[in-house]
Amino acid sequence: MVLVLALGDLHIPHRAADLPPKFKSMLVPGKIQHVICTGNLCVKEVHDYLKTVCPDLHIALGEYDEETRYPETKTLTIGQFKLGVGHGHQVIPWGDLDSLAMLQRQLDVDILVTGHTHQFTAYKHEAGVVINPGSATGSYSSINYDVNPSFVLMDIDGLRVVVYVYELIDGEVKVDKIDFKKTTASST
Amino acid sequence: MDNPLSQNPDSMWGRFFKNAELERMLDQDLTRLYPEPGSYFQKPGCQGILRRVLLLWCLRHPEYGYRQGMHELLAPLLYVLHVDVERLSEVRKLYEDHFIDEFDSFSFHENDSTYKFDFKKFSDSAKDGNGLGKGSVKFSSLGELDPRIQTVVLLSDAYGAEGELGIVISKKFMEHDAYSMFDALMSGAGGAIAMAEFFSPSPFGNSHFGFPPVIEASAALYHLLSIVDSSLHGHLAELGVEPQYFALRWLRVLFGREFSLDDLLIIWDKIFSYDNTKVNKPADNVSNSTFAALSSHRGAFISAFAVSIILHLRSQVLATENATACLQRLLNFPDDIDLVKLLVKAKSLQALAIDANNSTSPMIYPGFYYRSKSVSTRGHSLSLDLTSPRTPPNVVPDSYWEEKWRDLHKEEEHEEGVIGKLHKSRKGWSERVRLRLSRTESDQSSSKVGKIQKDQKSPVRKTLLKDLASQLRSDEDTEKTVYDGDIGHQDPVEVNGQEITDKNFGSMSEPRYLSGNAESEENSSNFSDSPSPISGSNGRQNDSGKSSIASNLSINENDPGPCGTTPECSTLPISDSPDELSLKCAQNDNSLGKSTMGMKERKFLSGKFQWLWKFGRNASEGTSEKIGACEDAKACIGGSVQNIVVGSLTADGCDSSSRISEETVEQNLMGSFRNLGQSMLQNIQVIEAVFQLDRGHTGPLENSSKNGFVGQGQFTALAALEELRKISNLLSEM
Numbered sequence: 001m002v003l004v005l006a007l008g009d010l011h012i013p014h015r016a017a018d019l020p021p022k023f024k025s026m027l028v029p030g031k032i033q034h035v036i037c038t039g040n041l042c043v044k045e046v047h048d049y050l051k052t053v054c055p056d057l058h059i060a061l062g063e064y065d066e067e068t069r070y071p072e073t074k075t076l077t078i079g080q081f082k083l084g085v086g087h088g089h090q091v092i093p094w095g096d097l098d099s100l101a102m103l104q105r106q107l108d109v110d111i112l113v114t115g116h117t118h119q120f121t122a123y124k125h126e127a128g129v130v131i132n133p134g135s136a137t138g139s140y141s142s143i144n145y146d147v148n149p150s151f152v153l154m155d156i157d158g159l160r161v162v163v164y165v166y167e168l169i170d171g172e173v174k175v176d177k178i179d180f181k182k183t184t185a186s187s188t
Numbered sequence: 189m190d191n192p193l194s195q196n197p198d199s200m201w202g203r204f205f206k207n208a209e210l211e212r213m214l215d216q217d218l219t220r221l222y223p224e225p226g227s228y229f230q231k232p233g234c235q236g237i238l239r240r241v242l243l244l245w246c247l248r249h250p251e252y253g254y255r256q257g258m259h260e261l262l263a264p265l266l267y268v269l270h271v272d273v274e275r276l277s278e279v280r281k282l283y284e285d286h287f288i289d290e291f292d293s294f295s296f297h298e299n300d301s302t303y304k305f306d307f308k309k310f311s312d313s314a315k316d317g318n319g320l321g322k323g324s325v326k327f328s329s330l331g332e333l334d335p336r337i338q339t340v341v342l343l344s345d346a347y348g349a350e351g352e353l354g355i356v357i358s359k360k361f362m363e364h365d366a367y368s369m370f371d372a373l374m375s376g377a378g379g380a381i382a383m384a385e386f387f388s389p390s391p392f393g394n395s396h397f398g399f400p401p402v403i404e405a406s407a408a409l410y411h412l413l414s415i416v417d418s419s420l421h422g423h424l425a426e427l428g429v430e431p432q433y434f435a436l437r438w439l440r441v442l443f444g445r446e447f448s449l450d451d452l453l454i455i456w457d458k459i460f461s462y463d464n465t466k467v468n469k470p471a472d473n474v475s476n477s478t479f480a481a482l483s484s485h486r487g488a489f490i491s492a493f494a495v496s497i498i499l500h501l502r503s504q505v506l507a508t509e510n511a512t513a514c515l516q517r518l519l520n521f522p523d524d525i526d527l528v529k530l531l532v533k534a535k536s537l538q539a540l541a542i543d544a545n546n547s548t549s550p551m552i553y554p555g556f557y558y559r560s561k562s563v564s565t566r567g568h569s570l571s572l573d574l575t576s577p578r579t580p581p582n583v584v585p586d587s588y589w590e591e592k593w594r595d596l597h598k599e600e601e602h603e604e605g606v607i608g609k610l611h612k613s614r615k616g617w618s619e620r621v622r623l624r625l626s627r628t629e630s631d632q633s634s635s636k637v638g639k640i641q642k643d644q645k646s647p648v649r650k651t652l653l654k655d656l657a658s659q660l661r662s663d664e665d666t667e668k669t670v671y672d673g674d675i676g677h678q679d680p681v682e683v684n685g686q687e688i689t690d691k692n693f694g695s696m697s698e699p700r701y702l703s704g705n706a707e708s709e710e711n712s713s714n715f716s717d718s719p720s721p722i723s724g725s726n727g728r729q730n731d732s733g734k735s736s737i738a739s740n741l742s743i744n745e746n747d748p749g750p751c752g753t754t755p756e757c758s759t760l761p762i763s764d765s766p767d768e769l770s771l772k773c774a775q776n777d778n779s780l781g782k783s784t785m786g787m788k789e790r791k792f793l794s795g796k797f798q799w800l801w802k803f804g805r806n807a808s809e810g811t812s813e814k815i816g817a818c819e820d821a822k823a824c825i826g827g828s829v830q831n832i833v834v835g836s837l838t839a840d841g842c843d844s845s846s847r848i849s850e851e852t853v854e855q856n857l858m859g860s861f862r863n864l865g866q867s868m869l870q871n872i873q874v875i876e877a878v879f880q881l882d883r884g885h886t887g888p889l890e891n892s893s894k895n896g897f898v899g900q901g902q903f904t905a906l907a908a909l910e911e912l913r914k915i916s917n918l919l920s921e922m
Binding site: 166175 | 189192
């Protein structure tokens, strides 16, 4: 029952002013154990806000981040799963599954979380899961102007991970759920 | 869609988070339970059991949730079970044969239905005779055992040879037993007191007051205290000490925090021995407010025990000047409490509590303590305010003046024309009088006080005395009902009484003291002729956050018995056993004795206080508070001494006209002198306690000049105290 929040591409203050209020009211401290951020926060204040939601914060460096000391990629282990974080602008073509799978094999993780496309996607393939939480503020991207704010909450429970997707569509929060099961508890 | 961040509290995730919160609080509390190293409660086994039982109970009763304190209710229960199980296993080891279910010296395996009968073993053991255990003691029959061991063995008898109890205690079921016991305790098993209610913040359904049950129970406690010891109650109310400040802790954990575990177990034995069913009220007084907390024997005992604790700390509480110090005293118990005395006293108060609850009582509510301060022109008690003048009069025993007055009229019935006034036939009176007097020991004090002022004796009195003495031992409940019926008569009677007394006692103004009830309202209008001392004393009592003594004395504005017509019935059980009563008082635990003396002394002094008070007041206002109080007290006590003399003279004078033998008079006087001496002593003690406080506080703080002044005042006061001591010694020797 470990809850992991994955979000990114907020682009505060350049492209968006703040998270949508409905999202903010949901993200109360005390419920979430880990936060994974794909990058492009961009300012320190956002970093501090995320820290209040949960003190265990992992951030990857995005191209607009003002704090340049974030790592470009990061791996961590939660429960039985290995997670990897990257921003995604380095993976070309942006958002391509095969290229992302390459990165996943490179990092040797079960779950890879990247962003940059501002579009929620979640792919499952034989090596594991690739998740893109989209943009939590709904800020525009260079390839997409009309973006719905979205983020992802993962519930890691033993060998099973349940991915809840929260999207703000027409002012309402819509939740979707995807189930993934790890086939083997392999250590390689 | 149920998701972890859903705002809906009923969702699965919402409940998950709530339960996680519960577990966290629970774990926190458990780590703090009896944290001494090596304590039984910190062992992992015990902690595990506690955790599971509490979690399960809280999940089954989500409306209560987990509140701090529940673990402290469960812990002693588990401890008792644990101790019993250990004892059982000890006894088992020693007396193994009796526990083994052997028939013809075969032992049957408990769980093994396919046990193969081993002939070889059978023949072997048969040869050995009854196989001896590994050095266990061998008794040929159960009857030879120590009776306690016998009980233990029989309680484990699976075949229920002993009244078909089956196994009463077993290690396997310790957790189950603990859960059942805890559940019964919390839900009250259908009775009046359910501990769980004390933890709930919302008003309970049956509550007339609409307050959370624990607040209501605290108010019940105060109500009982006001009946038993109204000056102490008034003092607490003045300081603004609401009962729930300390009572919350007491009630929620059933005194678990105040006593050591062993003492606590004794107290709980007593509490749980009382039945928890609601005592049915005779009438249809649904609209009348009664305390749910008091409506069962167990509840009444709990409140009574709390009151007895307060009374034990009486002198310390009275000596405190502000609410914080008072609370400190109440919440930090001395270690040398004599538990037996407290329990005995509580038992005596318990009956009172049940009666008080059963009869009608005026609406009260928390916060009324503040209101009571503004009852200034009424001239009556501080304790209760009234929401409507219509509320029926309180059951509380009234001042000794009322009793006297009633006695007065009682006598009139029998010897008409002695006083020449009232005549209304009041058959209920004698009963009422008896009721009043039999209610609490404190009433007896008034009876003793009355001794001094009697003048009219009559043969009637003797019969009355006998009646009362018998009544004192009789069942209070029957009295109660009679009493209830007669309440209505009271007021007009009192009006007349007032007139009578006023006529006879010209100079002395005698406001009638009624402890906190509707009567006060109705009678106040009758007291037009004595407004000044009333208001004066009330003014005094209102602006005294001052010394407790002053407040004590001012609260009970009783008439000093004008040595005229005061009847004697209140002196009742006198002829039968004047000394018995005083002895009884002395033998009661200290707190009770003190409160008795205090009450009596107060009542006695109040009148003297009245006219001497005028002098004393002027003097006191010019000096520092404490000194003034001391002077007041001194004046009062001095006045009381004077009045004793006066009283004795009049008593002597009256003797000649009376028909009672002088012996009884003598005895009465002696007894009363002794009591007076004791009461003076107690007063002195209170003053000294005040002084000690004073010295403690003011010593380091004040500058030298003020010190000098205060020192002087202290000296004079101390000298006065010394003299009082001497007087009291003399009196007690007489």
